[in-house]
Amino acid sequence: MLSYLATEVVEEAEHSPIIPIWQEVVVGTVAFAVLCFVLMKFVFPIMEKTFAARVDAIEGGIKRAETAQAEANELLEQYRAQLSEARTEAARIRDEARADAEGIRQDVLAKAREESDRIIAAGRDQLAAQRESIVRELRSEVGTLAVDLASKIVGESLADEARSRGTVDRFINELGAGAR
Structure with missing residues (x-):
């Protein structure tokens, strides 16, 4: 054994x-070749499949996200268009309601004016009729009072009533004409 160690030392x-x-x-080259063969034959294909699946998943996710984003943008535009339409419709309805309200207001005002004019005209007619009635009554009373007063002043009865009425009426008409 000693000789073996000695040869080895030499x-x-x-x-x-x-x-x-x-x-x-x-030996190192053969081991490296075997290791490379095993890696290339078994490990690298599995790794390539895993990487390809991961790339597909990422790209598919990106495409799905882009598609979802495009759909969301399209829906957003549709909602904005619908909102704009709704606002336009609401403005139109509001304007129509204002126009209808103004028309109703004008109709009510016109009817109120007509009614007030009718009431005023009826009041004027009634006042004129009452005035005429009062004037007739007053003329009659003034005539009677004037005849009675004249009878007392003269001291005798004024028998001719038709003549006295004509005189009294003429007197009252002259007073009415002078007052105007």
Whole structure:
């Protein structure tokens, strides 16, 4: 065993630390080739499938997100258009209601004016009729009072009533004409 160790020490002495032993190079190359073969045959295809699936999922997610964003934007535009339409319709209805209210107001005012004019005219007619009635009554009473007063002043009865009425009426008419 000693001789074996001695041979080994001698070989180590001959061996340079910079240049590797050729057997190690061959074994390392074979091991590296086997490792590369196993990686390329079994591991890399699985990794490629996983990466492809991940890329597809990401790109599909991005496409779905873009599609969802486009649909959301389209719906937003539709809602904005509907809102604009609703606002326009509300403004139109409000304007129509204002116009209808103004028309109703004008109708009510016209009817109120007509009614007040009718009431005023009826009042004037009634006042004129009452005035005429009062004037007739007053003329009759004034005539009677004037005849009675004249009878007392003269001291005799004024028998001719028709003549006295004509005189009294003429007197009252002259007073009425003078007052105007």
